[in-house]
Amino acid sequence: xxxxxxxxxxxxxxxxxxxxVTASGTAGSGKELSQFFNLSELGAVVTKSIMVKPRxxxxxxxxxxxxxxxxxxxxxxxxxxxxxxxxxxxxLVSQGARIIVSIAGESVEDxxxxxxxxxxxSGITALEVNISCPNVExxxxxxxCNPVTAQAAIEAVRRNIGGELPIFAKLSPDVTDIVSIAxxxxxxxxxxxxxxxxxxxxxxxxxxxxxxxxxxTGGLSGPAIRPVAVRAIYQVHQALPHTPIIGMGGVVTxxxxxxxxxxxxxxxxxxxxxxNDPTAxxxxxxxxxxxxxxxxxxTFNQAVGFAHREEISL
Amino acid sequence: xxxxxxxxxxxxxxxEVISNKRVGAYHHIVLAVNELASSCRPGNFVAISVGxxxxxxxxxxxxxxxxxHIRPDGQGLLELVVAPHGAGSKWLxxxxxxxxxxxxxxxxxxxxxxxxxxxxxxxxxGYGSAPLFSLAEALxxxxxxxxxxxxxxxxxxxxxPLEGKRSVNSMTITTDDGSAGIAGRVSDVLxxxxxxxxxxxxxxxxxxxxxxxxxxxxxxxxxVHQCSVEESMACGIGVCMTCVLPIEDxxxxxxxxxxxxxxxxxxxxxxxxxxxxxxxxxxxxx
Numbered sequence: 356x357x358x359x360x361x362x363x364x365x366x367x368x369x370x371x372x373x374x375x376v377t378a379s380g381t382a383g384s385g386k387e388l389s390q391f392f393n394l395s396e397l398g399a400v401v402t403k404s405i406m407v408k409p410r411x412x413x414x415x416x417x418x419x420x421x422x423x424x425x426x427x428x429x430x431x432x433x434x435x436x437x438x439x440x441x442x443x444x445x446x447l448v449s450q451g452a453r454i455i456v457s458i459a460g461e462s463v464e465d466x467x468x469x470x471x472x473x474x475x476x477s478g479i480t481a482l483e484v485n486i487s488c489p490n491v492e493x494x495x496x497x498x499x500c501n502p503v504t505a506q507a508a509i510e511a512v513r514r515n516i517g518g519e520l521p522i523f524a525k526l527s528p529d530v531t532d533i534v535s536i537a538x539x540x541x542x543x544x545x546x547x548x549x550x551x552x553x554x555x556x557x558x559x560x561x562x563x564x565x566x567x568x569x570x571x572t573g574g575l576s577g578p579a580i581r582p583v584a585v586r587a588i589y590q591v592h593q594a595l596p597h598t599p600i601i602g603m604g605g606v607v608t609x610x611x612x613x614x615x616x617x618x619x620x621x622x623x624x625x626x627x628x629x630x631n632d633p634t635a636x637x638x639x640x641x642x643x644x645x646x647x648x649x650x651x652x653x654t655f656n657q658a659v660g661f662a663h664r665e666e667i668s669l
Numbered sequence: 670x671x672x673x674x675x676x677x678x679x680x681x682x683x684x685e686v687i688s689n690k691r692v693g694a695y696h697h698i699v700l701a702v703n704e705l706a707s708s709c710r711p712g713n714f715v716a717i718s719v720g721x722x723x724x725x726x727x728x729x730x731x732x733x734x735x736x737x738h739i740r741p742d743g744q745g746l747l748e749l750v751v752a753p754h755g756a757g758s759k760w761l762x763x764x765x766x767x768x769x770x771x772x773x774x775x776x777x778x779x780x781x782x783x784x785x786x787x788x789x790x791x792x793x794x795g796y797g798s799a800p801l802f803s804l805a806e807a808l809x810x811x812x813x814x815x816x817x818x819x820x821x822x823x824x825x826x827x828x829x830p831l832e833g834k835r836s837v838n839s840m841t842i843t844t845d846d847g848s849a850g851i852a853g854r855v856s857d858v859l860x861x862x863x864x865x866x867x868x869x870x871x872x873x874x875x876x877x878x879x880x881x882x883x884x885x886x887x888x889x890x891x892x893v894h895q896c897s898v899e900e901s902m903a904c905g906i907g908v909c910m911t912c913v914l915p916i917e918d919x920x921x922x923x924x925x926x927x928x929x930x931x932x933x934x935x936x937x938x939x940x941x942x943x944x945x946x947x948x949x950x951x952x953x954x955x
Contacts, residue, residue: 387907418909
């Protein structure tokens with residue numbers, strides 16, 4: 356192993372020792388995965404989106420496997436910010452994990468409340484602001500589907516979090532022009548972006564002849580959506596080359612992560628792959644590092660957005 | 670959320686297929702495993718990656734462990750009874766000797782074994798009988814009387830190996846079509862069985878409707894009911910949140926509870942069967 360290779364990444368002024376992180380909602384708060392590897396081996400743990408209050412989530416069936424992917428309709432089940440701050444953050448800190456906290460709200464005010472609760476908490480590296488969960492009652496509630504509502508949510512976080520903590524806006528690919536949404540949230544104070552959330556989908560059970568999920572629709576994830584992620588990251592990186600992107604969407608191997616990095620991702624979340632293999636994030640990390648060295652990169656940073664090079668040099 | 674966490678003994682392992690035999694409607698599959706065999710308890714399950722490296726099936730499949738033991742030569746064995754229903758279980762059932770499958774086991778909470786000898790009744794629906802034979806042995810070792818009822822739609826779907834029959838005091842079979850044993854359902858013969866044999870505890874595994882029917886009868890007789898529930902899961906290790914059921918916790922709070930971690934064995938009295946497919950009123954966080 357070439358020890359001079361620099362695998363670290365910079366996320367809006369915060370340095371991670373490596374760019375591999377969990378995807379929000381696929382790792383809980385890390386406790387279960389810690390039985391399979393040491394959480395400090397990850398660049399960071401991105402926690403499951405936390406809301407102001409405890410939340411039961413949706414009825415079952417909440418899941419349907421699809422070709423090279425799955426639909427989920429969990430509905431943000433979680434303990435709420437109070438219990439999260441009391442239990443999950445101190446535990447993650449005790450494990451030596453770097454923490455990116457994902458927050459989700461039903462209203463702009465929720466985002467403001469969550470930001471206020473988190474602003475003085477130590478041990479957090481960054482915030483991921485989930486404004487794009489598809490599992491809500493009303494499609495109009497997906498903040499990231501509209502530049503105006505997306506901006507309002509991010510502004511609320513920016514105003515209340517103070518200047519210290521970088522915030523990453525998590526966007527939905529289910530929009531006509533993701534670049535315009537990305538530009539809007541960056542104007543509103545987002546330091547970076549998390550691309551992409553799941554795509555809204557549906558499976559109909561041909562035996563019962565009803566939709567398979569209790570709430571009919573769910574978010575599509577897994578390798579099936581990787582080309583959508585690569586496209587979204589590529590387009591946004593092209594328009595906003597200095598805005599760091601946490602890339603995600605169907606990453607299973609180091610090769611897959613490399614593809615997102617070439618498109619412009621400064622960090623890579625491993626999500627659905629964890630359901631199949633609890634150590635997926637660690638093998639992605641090892642494989643990506645080898646791949647980058649094999650291809651002659653001296654630093655991880657050199658590879659970020661490398662697929663854009665001809666257009667940039669023209 | 671509950672403080673429960675993943676089975677502390679769970680290990681990930683590439684297991685070699687030692688044998689794969691068709692038995693009626695099912696496959697009896699034996700895997701060579703490492704020391705994890707010694708930490709498997711009746712009621713634990715295994716999550717298996719299916720389809721190979723380039724598969725389009727991205728989720729593990731969960732199977733109840735039929736039995737786990739260490740051979741005299743020290744080799745750990747894990748045995749499963751698999752119904753080739755969907756693409757994943759069909760793939761598993763078509764594995765041949767010498768092939769390897771990636772497993773995570775043991776997962777989940779096991780059946781509770783009483784410290785004193787009691788009169789136990791074990792009820793299995795279809796391939797739900799799989800974990801009951803090793804449970805029967807564990808109960809017999811405690812001096813319990815063990816009766817068993819197995820039910821299925823038809824004779825071919827009853828899984829009752831000879832050695833299994835030997836491990837119980839009595840075996841009653843029911844089939845919906847009457848092709849074996851008594852025509853009817855397990856719930857039809859259950860009240861009589863409880864009365865005649867003075868049953869003190871019921872252990873069950875099978876379809877949700879059967880577990881609900883058993884709970885209703887168990888309640889009428891004041892008999893304890895430990896049931897192994899089956900809810901579709903994506904990960905088996907508590908991170909995906911898909912396998913939840915509305916279940917009352919020890920403080921009496923109804924929560925959407927992960928059956929992979931807090932179960933699959935549950936106190937039947939605590940499951941909100943009538944609204945198991947809903948988020949009932951009063952659930953924490955609704």
